[in-house]
Amino acid sequence: MSNPNITLMTDLYELTMMQGYYKNPTDQIVVFDAFYRVNPCDGGYAICAGLEQVIDYIRDLHFDPDDIDYLRSLHLFEDDFLEYLRGFHFTGDIYAIPEGTVVFPREPLVKVIAPLMEAQLIEPALLNLINHQSLIATRASRVVHAAKGDGIMEFGLRRAQGPDAGTLGARAAVIGGCIGTSNVLTGKLFHVPVKGTHAHSWIMSFPDELTAFRTYAKLYPNACILLVDTYDVLKSGVPNAIRVFQEMRDAGIPLKGYGIRIDSGDLAYLSKMAYRMLDEAGFGDAIISASSDLDEYLINSLKEQGAKINSWGVGTNLITSNGWSAFGGVYKMAAIKNKNDREFTPKIKLSENTEKVTNPGNKTVFRLYSKTTGKIKADLIALEGESFDPEKDLTIFDPISTWKKTTLRGGSYSVRELLVPVFKNGLCVYHSPEVMEIQKVCKRELDTLWEESRRLMNPHQVYVDLSDKLYDMKKQLFEEMSLKEQQAHRASEDSAEKQK
Amino acid sequence: MSNPNITLMTDLYELTMMQGYYKNPTDQIVVFDAFYRVNPCDGGYAICAGLEQVIDYIRDLHFDPDDIDYLRSLHLFEDDFLEYLRGFHFTGDIYAIPEGTVVFPREPLVKVIAPLMEAQLIEPALLNLINHQSLIATRASRVVHAAKGDGIMEFGLRRAQGPDAGTLGARAAVIGGCIGTSNVLTGKLFHVPVKGTHAHSWIMSFPDELTAFRTYAKLYPNACILLVDTYDVLKSGVPNAIRVFQEMRDAGIPLKGYGIRIDSGDLAYLSKMAYRMLDEAGFGDAIISASSDLDEYLINSLKEQGAKINSWGVGTNLITSNGWSAFGGVYKMAAIKNKNDREFTPKIKLSENTEKVTNPGNKTVFRLYSKTTGKIKADLIALEGESFDPEKDLTIFDPISTWKKTTLRGGSYSVRELLVPVFKNGLCVYHSPEVMEIQKVCKRELDTLWEESRRLMNPHQVYVDLSDKLYDMKKQLFEEMSLKEQQAHRASEDSAEKQK
CATH class of the missing domain: 3.20.20.70 (Aldolase class I)
Structure with missing residues (x-):
């Protein structure tokens, strides 16, 4: 991992916003979701990774005296706020989908419930770590799949985008199925085979x-x-x-x-x-x-040509995920409440692009498996506290094309909640498994996908639906927002009118 | 910068080779060149960057006791070799082209002259640091160019490939011309504007x-x-x-x-x-x-459409150099000698691909400028010790299409040697400028290119020629190697014949 203290590895606007909240005190608790919108390489899934490093980062969050001195030198921050930062640490809750799990677009991979200022500060580092390793783990799983059982060695260190990209990238590549890495530091830090x-x-x-x-x-x-x-x-x-x-x-x-x-x-x-x-x-x-210069497409082609290769070393194209170099994870506010409120008020971000409208509320993710095949039937984003009885029929529907419906017969499916508690009131309550254990988890996870979802090109997209409750909440909020906007617009036109 | 001690951030094969050299003692001193073959994004140039971090890395090279313990646990290394590593430090010479300089394919950006084992160990980290930052600095200069004078802000931290990619990537982006970064840690560490x-x-x-x-x-x-x-x-x-x-x-x-x-x-x-x-x-x-989701192409298009934008924030596509995610720098042995020899014996690596045949010998790089325009006429890779009198006519020629010749008239051009000493006998003799100084250097450097070499697509490629002496040496070596190979092949066939 990087610099011993990377607390300052945040965007300046997080700090200017924090000072804004500090100066206009609220006791607001917020829910932020980290999720992504499109599977890497237009594939059928992603592998989430990077949680162990997020945990290390959150645990170590603190401003050193020279961080405070530096911030003071920017002439943007006032003494009382800087004094507050001096004692800053994380006090919130974090839920996350365990590393190595197969995930799909729009699902919260990490959910942060914390005082607004804390939730805001950690955005860039949390996204950076999850985005990077999820990208490489996903890419590795594609390369491994193309090799049809041959071993894949990661050896991209020299071409990686900096030291961490080499070292943490190799960690993610092993999670995704590589049998080892050339990077000795990764071997030492994460107990994975080096070759x-x-x-x-x-x-x-x-x-x-x-x-x-x-x-x-x-x-x-x-x-x-x-x-x-x-x-x-x-x-x-x-x-x-x-x-x-x-x-x-x-x-x-x-x-x-x-x-x-x-x-x-x-x-x-x-x-x-x-x-x-x-x-x-x-x-x-x-x-x-x-x-x-191998990648999954070239390995696939060499296999088709009957190349007599039974071991593959993959460097640049894996460690930088050439051609699809970012995971695109985002971190969006989903709900807010005052400290003593019982319920969260859902929040939504509108967009010209329907796909970019966020899912509001304090949510969780359920995975529905077929009992006969063990394969994933669909994922269901629901509100925290909802539960589903697998003995009962369940009708799910596409949240955009709502006429696309499926009914799962009671007894034919099982349900698993994906998000697990990682921090509670600022304390870590989760123990990260060893990387080679996560690799095994990941292999089992990939087995829950149909082959059609693992295809390199034009794969079948697994359904990610919304629960009825969440869908209704979203729709209602959407309508309220549109109304509010129209009113605001009229008010602003009126005011402009008056000034003329 | 990454982990306090990244000495183990090397490829395992460097260590297995080192043990091989240790067990078959030689006092060989070698010359390795770090160079690249194709300009990023098929552009007309690159900006070299990352040297300051290479210097930090070389200065700090040492194996900690727990590094040795880890290596022992691999059951590959013997005690005497591990004992040798315990006292390991770098004792060689390093020459490099200063950060922010415009560079071209095949030129040594860094030249290492050191005992074989030392030169070998540092390969992956040296390449990693130079490859990463040169890629991002080059990409940034393209984005800045497309914005025609508007300010470009780097804010890709959350999408970067790990913490270092965010922090060192922002450093490189500022070298390439960005007016600032959102990454507060980069601001603190490298004294660059944060916004x-x-x-x-x-x-x-x-x-x-x-x-x-x-x-x-x-x-x-x-x-x-x-x-x-x-x-x-x-x-x-x-x-x-x-x-x-x-x-x-x-x-x-x-x-x-x-x-x-x-x-x-x-x-x-x-x-x-x-x-x-x-x-x-x-x-x-x-x-x-x-x-x-901006990049140089989109900014160029928005400019053409008359968009009324005068400030640009560029994230993902810059910090990951999407679409061209690796610089492709390599590190190749160019010459070898026994410690007490006066002269180096040049070495060459052949390849089926003419472009991949390396340039042999202990070399340096000269840049030839037009005295009237201040623009680059050509670069000349020459042997160490060669000199060129700018008062005399100089005929240069393309090393592949040798009939393509140009004569520079004496008095019309000036000559500058690009490589400068950075380490001498293991001691650093170079002082890295501040990043904002390097940014100024880079701006001046870019002004030595014709506009035709800065075009985003199909730019004019600046000539990188070989001196007569180097060309002759390469040709001779090439012929010797081919002959040797044929003999070896015949010998091997004879031996196979005998066994039958």
């Missing part, structure tokens, strides 16, 4: 390729993957590798986890030719590993 | 928009930019903003740095209509700020 062999420079630092291979094989006989494309894959690299494997065999060294890596050129052709050469020499079980 | 006003949630936390605007105006009368699209830009937001500006004027509050921000919808149409309304009310000098 790697040698680079072109290893070969180039020896008088010739054969000597380089022999030296490497002697050092690491149990993980002898030889990089064969420094000079010429088929004329030099593969023949030299075979020679070294023969020498190992002749010397009675058991050949396990051995093979070659091809890092450039026509991977389909080269892998097939290399396999033929290896197989003819009695090394048909050698690992043939490939790397070189 | 921001309020969010939709500010509006939503008040009973109505007008009250929210009034409260904000009272708090920040000198920076009163009101967000007008929470409900309806033209029916509600702009009329309410005008009312507040009128009230300020009536109260005798000087209106400066005031205006509106539009964050959604048809920015061309809305800005023109908003301008008309503001102008009619006597607020024609108001700032009209726009945000909403």
Whole structure:
């Protein structure tokens, strides 16, 4: 994780707004939802990730004396507000969908219920952490899916967008299904497998390729993957590798986890030719590993071409999610109340774009599974406190095209609430699992999707519906807002009229 | 910057290779070049950035006891090698092109001359830092260029790929020409302007928009930019903003740095209509700020449509460089020598792709400027120790299409060496300028490009040629390598023959 104290890693407007609230004191408690609108790569789902880092961040929230000094130097903030910041810490509640869970657009991935000022400050860092890791975990799951059971290694550190993108990105990639990473720091911090062999420079630092291979094989006989494309894959690299494997065999060294890596050129052709050469020499079980600007689409194409590759190293396109470089998560106010009120007043943000109108109220998310297949039937965004009896029939409908309805028969489905408590009154009540545990969760989660929702292109979109109660609340609020606006508009026209 | 100690933020293979070198001791000193092959977004140039963080990283290189413990737990490394790591620090030389400089493909941006093991370890972190910030600085310069003099604010923190990507990305964006960032931590760490006003949630936390605007105006009368699209830009937001500006004027509050921000919808149409309304009310000098998934192409298009926007906030597409999410810098061995040798032996990496064949030798980069225009004529990659007398004619040629030649007349051009010493024998000999100084450097640097090289699409590519000496060396090495390979291939075939 980044800088020991990243409390100042927030947008300036959060602080100017906070001072505004401080100067106009309210005891308002608000509900903010973090959610996203479109699945990465126009896919059929996303994997949420990054919660462990959000927890670390919230726990450590505090302004150091030099943070206060810096803020004072901006000549925007007054002493009483800065004094308030000095004692600032988080006192609210946070609910979140556990890492590794399959999620869909418009569902609250994280829900913050806190005094307005606190909820506001944490917006950028919370979104940053969730957006980044959810993006990479989702992308990794797509790459892993394309490889149809072959192992995917993450090794994009050198191309990642900064140190955290390399280290936390590798964490997310492992959650999404990568079997390991080249990044040793990620291995240390998150107890995930680290892997790697040698680079072109290893070969180039020896008088010739054969000597380089022999030296490497002697050092690491149990993980002898030889990089064969420094000079010429088929004329030099593969023949030299075979020679070294023969020498190992002749010397009675058991050949396990051995093979070659091809890092450039026509991977389909080269892998097939290399396999033929290896197989003819009695090394048909050698690992043939490939790397070189791979992504899920290219791996899919290589598989279709019958490339003889059984291990994949994926760098740049995974660690930066090239072509779809942001998750697009947003953080929107959904409800507000005074401290001593019992009920929240729902809030809505209108937009010219129907899809961008937010879901109001203090909400939760239910997942409905088919009991026969174990697959997801639909998700239901509902109001906090609603419950659904799976023994009863349940009719759900598309919140935009409301005529699209489905009735789930009682007894045929099960219900699971996705959001779990993470902070209560500022105290963490959740224990983050180890990353390799989250990877297992994620694998099980992906199994609850139909294959049609995992397709790389034009996948089936899982239904995310609203409960009747939430739908009615939204509709009513929408109508009230429109009315209010019209009145305001008329009032403003009247006032303009008067001035003329 | 990231984790206090990011020494382990390296690829595992660097460490396995290091142990290989440790076990087969050499006193080899090597030259590695960090360079890139294609300009971001297929543009005509790049801006190099990230050197300050590379310096911090190199200075702090060391393995903590728990790093050693972790490496031991991998069961890959032997005690003597781990003992060696315990005392590890960098002892080599580093040369680099200063941050903010305009650079082109194939030029060494950073050159490392160091014992092989040290040069190897630092590869991933060095590339990560240079790749990330050079990408964002370059992208920022494109966005700034498209805005034709209007200010560009960076505010992508929430969409950045992790904390460092937000904080160091904002640093790079300011180097590339952004007038400020929303990220307060970047402001604190790098002394750059931070900016921001309020969010939709500010509006939503008040009973109505007008009250929210009034409260904000009272708090920040000198920076009163009101967000007008929470409900309806033209029916509600702009009329309410005008009312507040009128009230300020009536109260005798000087209106400066005031205006509106539009964050959604048809920015061309809305800005023109908003301008008309503001102008009619006597607020024609108001700032009209726009945000909403902007990039250089969209800003260019809005400018062409005559949008009345004079301030731009750019988030996601800049901070993640959407559509071109990696700089693609590589780090290649170029030469090697034994410690007591006087001369380096050049090294080359062949490739099926001519463009991917590396430039061998211990090199430097000269920039040739026209004395009349001050613009760049060409860059010349040469061998260390070569010099060029600008009073003499100089014929340069394209290293691939060698028939493309140009002769610069003596007296008509000036010469500048781009690489400067940064580390000597492990000690830092370079002082990084302040970011706002680098921004000025960058602005001057961009002025040395012809407009044709700054075009967003199909720009003119500046010539990057090789000196005669370097060209000849490369050609000779290339031929030697091909010969050697053929011999090796024949030897391998003979040996295969014998075994049959």
